[in-house]
Amino acid sequence: MENIMVGRQPILDKKENLFAYELLFRSPKNNEIFDGEKATAEVIMNSLESIGLPNLTQNKPAFINFNTKMIKNKIFDILSSDSIYIEILETVEVDEEILSICKELKSQGFKIVLDDFEFKESLIELVKIADIIKIDFLNTTKKVRKETLYLIKSKYNKDVKFLAEKIENYSHLKEAKKFDYDYYQGFYFTKPDIISGRKVEPFKQSYVNILEELNKEYPDFRQIENYIKQDLSMSYSLLRLVNSAAYGYDINSIRQGIVLLGVDKLKKWSLLYSFKSLNSKKPDILLITSLTRAYFAESLKQHLDIDEDLFILGMFSLINAYLDRDLKDVLPLISMKSKFKDALISKEGKLGEVIKIIEIYEKSNWQDLNKYSLDKKAVSNDYLEAIENAEEIFEITY
Template identity: 55%
Template sequence: MAAVVARQPILDKNKNVFAYELLFRGGDTGTENFDGDKATAQVISNTLESIGFKNLTEGKPAFINFTDKLLKQGIPDLLNPENVYLEVLENVKVDSHLLYVLKTYKDRGFKIVLDDFIFSKNLISLVELADFIKIDFLAINGAERKNIIESCQIYNPNLKFLGEKIETHADYMMAVKMGYCYFQGYFFTKPEIIQTRESNSYEFSFFKMMEELNKEEPEFKTLEEIVRSDFSMSYSLLRIINSAHFGYDVKSIRQAIVLLGVDKLRKWSLLYFLKGLNSNKPDVLFKTAVLRANFAESLSEYFSDDKSNNLFVLGLLSVIDGYLDRDIADVLEEISLFGEFKQALISKEGKLGDLLSLIESFEKLNFKQCQQYLEGYSLDYDIISRKYINSLEKSEEIIKAFENY
């Protein structure tokens, strides 16, 4: 079974992507047969030979797990210390050989990260060498999350601390207050709890546009009026239609709308609005939306019997609650989205619900759940994995295209 490298973002205090952790995706994950040495080796080989650091990390540092065996064998020699952080696993055996190897790598410019750290005196020598320490917020509770920081800083005051498995906005705020500088988890994909919220004019245009596009027979005249009322959107639409991708020479908003057609217009207008709504959200949220959209579209032959279904839009809408900080059921009512799309987005029902669950299992590296859906739909893991990699590459192209709009 082919391995796929998964990436999980690491955010800074401003919720900007600081780095990506590269993780193994393969058949034995989470089982007693799991081989950590083999997993890291496959992460490195897939990254260097197949996918490429550029595609995976976008120029950001990469955190990669290492066992003591791989560190002692010199595997990091294959990597560039400028873009790789050596993540030392929690089950390493601390001895003089390991400490010598880590010091050698640190002198060469590699950053040393201690994973799933729990303080004990026999780890002080590692603490003194480390640049980052990761604390698992699901395993460590309450004041102990702060006590670890204080204990470690006695021996290394320059340490930076990363809270991982941050699942809620409350966890994130607590971590900031305790002195954590970096964060890893799924809090950035969930809406913040806000008691009252006033929609801005940009969101008002978004709702009008999507409501019209989701009608059985959208009126081109109405669509034209909505676009023309927003100068930024007008400019974006003309840029898209006149790009090399479409190859037109169009000067009219009406002509652009007609040439694109409802399906492509629905896809691109939603992308445009999400990018605009992204101003006060982590960039990774937009990237997550685009990746989900491409991955969902690539799997349409397995999960949709209706060729008119735009599964790209389904993927984009799966994060809309995170953008608007509102319950997704309320959002879908306002854009007149009903039927199986609504059931899938709200309660993960039906084939499309299974599709979204499969995508989320890939994101969360939940191989057991992923395998259930693959078996349930008689899907080949290698084929789906290649589609995921292709979707990742395609997403980067779309994101770059929108950077200048």
């Protein structure tokens, strides 16, 4: 299949746990942006046939956009109501046919989601049967948002759930929590919440010692064993990883696990564990995103002709979000190559391009890929593989 380009954006619940993903599609071919009908068809077919829906959504529900033609053509007949939320775009003109089809969808068990919602009289009957209404926090005022919630809950649908989308900063999130939104979506969850005067929490010394030892030409595995044994939860995590089906070992000692995993896998595991321990209040999706970035960065070195271990570059690209501080404040605390630190801050040079390409995939800004000489199909496949690898290692370790 030509240039599979499926993006995904996480949707979190009130506790900031992963609830679902919204799936997005664009084509980078000739800078083409498909219309809604073709885009949705591509999302569905790519997801179901080529990529695999569970791989994309971590077995969570998938929100998929539907425009007027897609609804009237009943493309959803090939989908399962257990895994798909029908997201009706704001461009859909609600007539009797659309309303009848949506009622049919409800009877089949599908959930109806109204995207970029702005109240209109013509939408009242659809509002009455909607399961989720998405409110855009960038393109509406606080006053309008408040009035919309009150009007719908008090007059038209007291059971509907509200999703705050395009949450870009802490004030957005604070408002969404205050007015009891059920779900959140936006890039805020991969950005730091910078609060003046907050202490920068460094890595535990044991994590620093392990990473420094692993970066030596001839690591002392006995010393690494001692560091790990000092932390009971770390010891448990290592044994759980090595004994998992993914590795197929059956061991009972830390030293045996260290030897079996080897330096490369130990580095990845120790980074994962240390990140998880940095800030337990952060949503798990941040850790999964960090891991995805790490695996994707690792794959990009072959496309950009870079002779460096880029796993650590991708992983640490979100360290500021974990510690809620600016990268310029955080990076001096970390033992890392200076050129990596420079790239993370400036996003310049070949290493900076790695970060830019990662962000393009996260935000589904496919047209920006035309700035780079890349095999888009191969890179996209690597991105999807990075998602799988990240979620697999996360599930095993936690």
